[in-house]
């Protein structure tokens with residue numbers, strides 16, 4: 020089972036070991052209190068209901084044998100100590116030192132691993148999504164914030180203390196926009212969903228409603244605050260102000276990617292998360308900046324693409340991380356690898 024604990028939702032599903040989409044898919048809201056018992060109870064309840072729903076789904080699909088659940092992989096937003104199974108810190112949610120693995124093990128009896136959510140998403144895209152067949156995959160998740168992950172030779176790269184790949188906090192402009200981490204000019208302060216909405220508010224402001232729009236949300240006529248989703252939707256429709264905002268976002272993303280590509284030499288970059296729904300409107304300017312700034316041999320064979328798994332990447336990858344840990348315990352050391360995607 021893969022469980023993805025994000026800032027607003029917990030998503031979970033049973034991930035078939037060999038192939039196939041998640042079954043028993045469950046989504047519930049993340050408790051916003053910093054209360055450890057409430058979080059533990061929500062997590063355990065999600066695991067239990069996913070088990071039941073997944074087994075029912077499999078029976079309905081004609082599975083003859085009972086579904087055996089090997090264990091639970093959690094991907095959680097924040098700084099994670101995988102060895103102890105503890106979420107060390109998520110300042111936005113006010114969570115500190117939460118023993119998430121123990122919460123699952125003690126309440127369900129299932130073995131459990133814990134991974135950072137963006138590392139999990141990277142492993143998910145490598146295992147079952149847009150990163151399949153990649154030797155060195157860099158994955159950036161553009162959601163509320165910006166997460167990063169690196170999968171090298173089929174293994175997630177964790178760094179010395181499991182905290183690697185906080186790629187949202189590489190510096191784009193030392194005197195630039197204020198970032199939630201306390202520093203200025205981080206990549207996240209420009210390209211996250213929240214940052215795009217904040218930049219839209221500054222550059223464009225609320226947009227007049229009126230009754231001429233084609234979006235349902237504009238039917239009421241009042242002024243509309245531009246969220247990242249609305250910016251992307253308007254850009255796709257050809258709105259010039261929103262198009263140029265997405266273009267600039269793509270260029271800043273390209274600056275960040277250029278540094279990361281020069282440091283890491285990936286053969287594929289997957290841009291995931293809901294901001295990536297902008298597709299080539301976002302990625303074409305990124306690719307152009309990378310072309311200008313990265314030395315040619317490092318760009319050879321490099322692809323920059325959007326994710327394939329949508330909001331299931333974290334759960335799929337969290338389950339993958341569990342399976343990987345279990346196989347390493349058995350001396351196998353790698354996940355079963357699917358065919359390369361075009």
Ligand SMILES: [Zn+2]
Nearest residue numbers: 188198200205
């Ligand atoms: Zn930062």
